[in-house]
Amino acid sequence: MNELSYANKKAQVLADLVFEKDREEVDVCPICGSTNFIKYGKDRNGNQRYQCRSCHKFFNTRTNTFFYWSHITSKQWQDFIYMEKNKCSLDEEAKKLHLSRTTCFYMRHKLSEAYKKEALVR
């Protein structure tokens, strides 16, 4: 596989992961591994939040992923991944996604870490 198609494939995998994770159900606490947790409202993105009864931490399906920020929607992440792949500037990304340049800067950093890893979560 050449380098470009590899990059395209990885971008696709990461973009799909964001959507899949947001639809997933949780079966264990991602922090301590306990199965003793309760549903605890929804975040601003409309995704289910949970509270663990063992470690008392709050979590959702994004916990321990590169896209854990709750205020960024799956769609924004997907658009961001494609813009990064196309080498857009932070200013262009911020404008298109209605996010601050600083947020896009951190998103870029998180995404590049995810790109480097074989395992795409955590």
Ligand SMILES: [Zn+2]
């Ligand atoms: Zn826990």
